[in-house]
Amino acid sequence: MNSSIDFTHDPAARSWVESANAPDTDFPLQNLPLGRFRRRGDHHPAAWRIGIAIGDQVLDFRKVAEAKIDLGVPLGALERGVLNAFLATGPERRQQLRHAVFNALGEDSPLQGALQRCLVPQSAIELSLPCRIGDYTDFYTGIHHATAVGKLFRPDQPLLPNYKHVPIGYHGRASSIVVSGTEVTRPRGQLKGPQDELPRFAPCERLDHELELGAFIATGNELGAPLSMEQAEAALAGLVLLNDWSARDMQAWEYQPLGPFLAKNFATTISPWLVTMEALAPFRAPFERPAGDPQPLPYLDGEFNRGAGSIDIALEVFLSSAAMREQGLPALRISQSNFRDAYWTLAQMVAHHASNGCNLQPGDLLGTGTQSGPGPGQGGSMLELSQGGKVALTLPDGSERRFLQDGDELTLRARCERPGARRIGFGACAGIVLPAA
């Protein structure tokens, strides 16, 4: 199993990259997330390369290859700047790379001198999506979100009868997935309030975020060949943060009977660093259903899933207005929750997706759905925090928010921490809202 605990999870291990030993870094030696980057300003098509974040630096695999430094594992596809082919090699190769890089960046590594020249400061780079995303599917595993939103759309029946049996999901748009830092233009669309006789075409008036995680597929399956729960777990590469920007007014009018469409596909932002399943292993947690809830059907059940199917990931949402940034005010944390509260696990999402024979491919992305907690400050969207637009949040600049305004910057953050393990983080998933074109 690719998620077993090993020496790379030793909380006392330190790196010769000093910034990786700072207690508050997202990228200590125990994390080692993968990303695709180039030097800022280098617009040559071949400038993109794959690297691993360590403290405030990136280990550049192209430089490692060019310098002919032997890490003890073949770099193969990692040299070419496209992550998909490396992910497709599966969890063992990923684990080997993790072991090799952990040793090479560890504080007593004989490779320190050689590798020093293969580091690039993160301040000098720009990141792209970590890999080419073939298909993107968004799930709906946040039961507190499903209940809260359901109440607004269907007061008589907030949680539909299928919710506790089916890991509900739907297809999203791959082409409009952008990396953290990309500005997001407010969409135009058909709006029709309950009082309006006819729809009008206008800029969205209820722009929202959704706090999600995104899971990348490493190995996938052939068309017609479902995955067992064990295979589903092994098919996962790792996680990023995901903001499923949503136009609530467009959504309310368009979504029946085939689901959300233009309300969602104008942009989806993900964080650039793929935090691997190996890095997340110490934070696995039992998957538990509330007493009295139905147990998953056999194709969605498994021993590993019951014992360690969940992952303890603390999630946060920050908001800053343009005025706050001008006044030097820090972003306001507007929500916090935990991925442990998800009603379905990642492996259940994958196994369900492939259960009808649908083929998943290396680099496919699965969103988890909005991860809201049960409490009042735990809504993963403005829709929930403002109770459908009825209650305003007051920002430090004195302005009020029911939904996102132009100039607002929305930032998702995530971290894993528990006693006996080194804290790891995901970096930021951020985007500023631009006015409608």
Added chain:
Amino acid sequence: MNSSIDFTHDPAARSWVESANAPDTDFPLQNLPLGRFRRRGDHHPAAWRIGIAIGDQVLDFRKVAEAKIDLGVPLGALERGVLNAFLATGPERRQQLRHAVFNALGEDSPLQGALQRCLVPQSAIELSLPCRIGDYTDFYTGIHHATAVGKLFRPDQPLLPNYKHVPIGYHGRASSIVVSGTEVTRPRGQLKGPQDELPRFAPCERLDHELELGAFIATGNELGAPLSMEQAEAALAGLVLLNDWSARDMQAWEYQPLGPFLAKNFATTISPWLVTMEALAPFRAPFERPAGDPQPLPYLDGEFNRGAGSIDIALEVFLSSAAMREQGLPALRISQSNFRDAYWTLAQMVAHHASNGCNLQPGDLLGTGTQSGPGPGQGGSMLELSQGGKVALTLPDGSERRFLQDGDELTLRARCERPGARRIGFGACAGIVLPAA
């Protein structure tokens, strides 16, 4: 405008490829659809190439290039076996190619001797998808289908209030789109009848087809930059037939609130030959709304669309059981309809899709939704033909069908014909149902 009538639509024009002059061929000189093929049995990765169907032959562009035959237009991307890059060059280049190939294959062409060696019999080839499909979106433009199916799912409100204002669409799965001739395995999934207390996981018992057309995008748009109706029309490359295989029992249980998912993404079959917008030009027809219906919002309206937004394409569905094929019985035509009955045009689908800034890319595929006609023999799915499974069709082998059974072969066909124009066809979109794994 890329759809104007020109000399390539002369119904009297003949080809030196004699089979192209047969009155019943789908591929006369006036059609010239694009496809991707290899010689059957040639499994070399570089064996795939792009060609144009002419009668029962294919003109092989790699051979044309290798023989250094000058058609008067640069072949460029067509030589490399990937259609996307050629489509991305836009309608003018496509029109130039059409003119050049029309002249080269025309009966007095001086190139006949040289090009003869660049023909491959269609009986000797296998075809793939015409191009790499980035994102796949399925629309719902068949109002008779929407009404008939709506009656089954929501007897109180068959057609939802948004239908006549919004070209309803949703994202589909790109990875499981397969070319005509690919066998389709019956999916397993969660089934729960109205009488069942709990769902069970079992092979689909209500497997269905859907008669659709698929539109390929040629030029697309940047993220954040919507397309006008004129730009949307010019963004289209052409059409194929599309069978949106559907598991109705899985669909009924899973589809709320986010739309169909596993009920659809186990397979979508398309025909291999991309019939270009230029070939379809003589069959354009006015786009008309029934009296009293709302007119489209301005972003979905345009002069060309009103005058010629629709296309007259006759559609047919054939079914044969394994027993019928063993007995040598011809397939039974179970339905016929016409794309003119669609409630929304192709350009409206494209303009709506991009209206929020969503970026379309060369090779993206848009399904039209099921094209049912208003009459009783015009349902584009078994669900409609059997009135939700209540009325059985009797096949020539004496067996009955409410939904598709293992061994059934489902074939879609389409043709355009009108007085004064040469009839063109789409070839077949076929698939045989295999038992659940």
